Amino acid sequence: MDTGIHLVSSAAPSGRFATSNPATGQPLGEFPIASAEQVAEAVARARQAQLWWSQTPLVRRSAVLRRVAKLLSEEREALARVITAESGKPLQEALLSDVMVAADAAVFCAENAAAVLRAQSVPHANPALRFKRGELSFAPLGVIGIIAPWNYPLSIPAADAFAALATGNAVVLKPSELTPQTALELDRILAAALDAEGFANQPRPFQVVTGLGPTGQALVASDIDKLIFTGSVATGRRVATAAAARLLPVILELGGKDAMIVLDDAALDTATSAAVWGSMMNAGQTCISVERCYVHHTLFPRFLDLCHDKISQLKVGDGSLPDTDVGPLISQAQLQIVDRQVEEARSMGAGVLTGGQPLSGLGPNFYAPTLITGVTTAMSLMREETFGPVLPILPFQTDEEAIQFANASDFGLSASVWGKTAHATALARRIRAGSVLVNDLLSGFAVSAAPHGGLKQSGIGRTHGILGMQELVRPVYLDVDLTPRMKKLWWYPYAGNFAPMSAFAEIVHASGLRRLAAVLRTLPLLRNPRR
Numbered sequence: 001m002d003t004g005i006h007l008v009s010s011a012a013p014s015g016r017f018a019t020s021n022p023a024t025g026q027p028l029g030e031f032p033i034a035s036a037e038q039v040a041e042a043v044a045r046a047r048q049a050q051l052w053w054s055q056t057p058l059v060r061r062s063a064v065l066r067r068v069a070k071l072l073s074e075e076r077e078a079l080a081r082v083i084t085a086e087s088g089k090p091l092q093e094a095l096l097s098d099v100m101v102a103a104d105a106a107v108f109c110a111e112n113a114a115a116v117l118r119a120q121s122v123p124h125a126n127p128a129l130r131f132k133r134g135e136l137s138f139a140p141l142g143v144i145g146i147i148a149p150w151n152y153p154l155s156i157p158a159a160d161a162f163a164a165l166a167t168g169n170a171v172v173l174k175p176s177e178l179t180p181q182t183a184l185e186l187d188r189i190l191a192a193a194l195d196a197e198g199f200a201n202q203p204r205p206f207q208v209v210t211g212l213g214p215t216g217q218a219l220v221a222s223d224i225d226k227l228i229f230t231g232s233v234a235t236g237r238r239v240a241t242a243a244a245a246r247l248l249p250v251i252l253e254l255g256g257k258d259a260m261i262v263l264d265d266a267a268l269d270t271a272t273s274a275a276v277w278g279s280m281m282n283a284g285q286t287c288i289s290v291e292r293c294y295v296h297h298t299l300f301p302r303f304l305d306l307c308h309d310k311i312s313q314l315k316v317g318d319g320s321l322p323d324t325d326v327g328p329l330i331s332q333a334q335l336q337i338v339d340r341q342v343e344e345a346r347s348m349g350a351g352v353l354t355g356g357q358p359l360s361g362l363g364p365n366f367y368a369p370t371l372i373t374g375v376t377t378a379m380s381l382m383r384e385e386t387f388g389p390v391l392p393i394l395p396f397q398t399d400e401e402a403i404q405f406a407n408a409s410d411f412g413l414s415a416s417v418w419g420k421t422a423h424a425t426a427l428a429r430r431i432r433a434g435s436v437l438v439n440d441l442l443s444g445f446a447v448s449a450a451p452h453g454g455l456k457q458s459g460i461g462r463t464h465g466i467l468g469m470q471e472l473v474r475p476v477y478l479d480v481d482l483t484p485r486m487k488k489l490w491w492y493p494y495a496g497n498f499a500p501m502s503a504f505a506e507i508v509h510a511s512g513l514r515r516l517a518a519v520l521r522t523l524p525l526l527r528n529p530r531r
């Protein structure tokens with residue numbers, strides 16, 4: 001694979017790192033580890049580029065993003081293969097949840113940046129301020145740093161970068177050390193779109209710095225104006241601490257422990273298929289995957305049976321093979337987290353109905369799709385993010401209990417409720433999470449218009465949608481006084497003004513005769529010239 005060394009820099013990299021295919025162990029490429037100096041240079045280049053980019057008419061910026069969408073669509077199969085090789089996910093998932101989500105995001109940002117950047121007039125209600133005109137406009141922040149994970153190596157950084165670029169910012173992206181090639185493909189496509197739209201000779205407003213954790217640290221410490229960090233809670237906390245020390249604003253998209261609630265009037269066959277897909281796709285390595293499934297006790301036995309059947313039919317293997325449903329985990333480290341949680345649950349009395357072990361015969365990173373019940377919140381499996389192909393299912397007695405179960409988590413990223421529409425929607429409104437889906441799951445991330453983000457340990461702020469773009473602009477209030485020669489009544493001197501000023505204050509809130517009397521008591525103000 002051509003690793004394309006994109007660090008155009010006078011500073012030296014701090015070495016190189018290698019990537020490999022998580023399904024086969026086959027080496028994929030070597031990449032430079034950007035040093036702190038190189039990160040600083042990339043940010044400086046981005047800042048330089050942001051000057052022309054932000055002054056380019058929005059219609060031309062949008063044309064670049066539309067071109068990006070077209071290129072992503074044209075190259076979708078080749079890109080899916082790169083993503084599958086680096087991340088292990090099945091080709092169909094790479095195609096739909098990475099390439100096509102990224103292409104949709106490019107179009108959404110191209111079409112909606114104007115609404116985010118449109119200035120608004122700010123009317124003044126106070127009679128003393130009537131001769132002023134207020135305007136609220138929105139300016140790009142400058143350079144946005146993006147630190148991205150490996151599980152959606154294209155759609156996560158691409159959607160964030162497109163939102164930043166559409167609103168006139170420049171971007172410096174630090175991808176995961178496990179999936180750098182995908183980020184370099186994005187870089188290549190953005191460069192091609194800029195060239196095709198007539199900007200070949202301009203400095204690039206999108207920069208990629210490859211490397212390990214310290215390269216991310218250097219980006220946090222660099223001269224960026226805002227950071228979008230997507231990753232684990234532990235790293236997110238470190239990043240937020242470093243950002244706080246220099247008052248750098250951050251968006252944190254962290255982990256999840258999403259609940260799926262299946263009500264007594266749910267369509268059993270559909271809900272079981274959803275539970276299996278929602279917990280197993282991308283081998284469960286999705287921040288909004290089903291990590292806890294609560295099923296009404298009347299459906300519980302049949303629900304378990306159907307999930308058991310459906311999980312047993314899943315084909316585990318190399319994601320590049322056409323009939324693979326579930327690929328490998330990204331790494332040995334990730335597999336050990338999953339295995340430790342399942343083993344702990346088993347030792348504390350949980351029942352593993354299928355799976356529950358590594359599939360070493362397929363390779364070191366494969367784990368069997370697992371159905372488990374009899375779990376409790378004393379087990380880390382029900383408290384911490386698992387990020388593996390594991391579906392824990394528990395029964396509940398009443399709707400009230402289901403809500404309590406769902407909300408009893410340190411996370412609050414997403415959730416889903418399954419049942420008759422009105423019934424499920426009423427419960428969905430009571431779940432504390434950034435997004436709640438009724439009779440669907442995971443697809444919220446693919447809706448470009450929908451904001452993405454969570455509460456509690458799941459993070460701070462939003463990406464995607466209008467709200468995501470609004471996070472990347474700064475409001476500027478412009479106030480124009482239309483009486484440039486008039487000294488204000490409330491300026492110096494104050495002598496003798498308190499009583500008439502108090503009357504003036506009364507005018508604003510009084511009515512009828514009281515108001516008329518207050519007006520008369522303000523007249524001394526006109527007699528006292530301002531200095």
Ligand code: NDP
Pocket residue numbers: 147148149150151152156174175176177178211212213214215216217220230231232233234235236238239252253254255256286287385387413452453458459
């Ligand atoms: P990590 O937290 O390990 O890494 C995320 C990114 O941070 C990587 O690019 C990593 O680089 C970088 N990094 C590591 N250390 C530092 C540091 N000290 N300072 C700055 N950057 C650093 O997460 P994963 O990549 O393992 O991703 C999985 C996690 O991401 C899961 O918890 C998942 O829930 C979460 N996630 C959240 C989403 C959301 O939208 N809420 C979406 C997708 C995933 P390197 O790879 O080189 O170590």
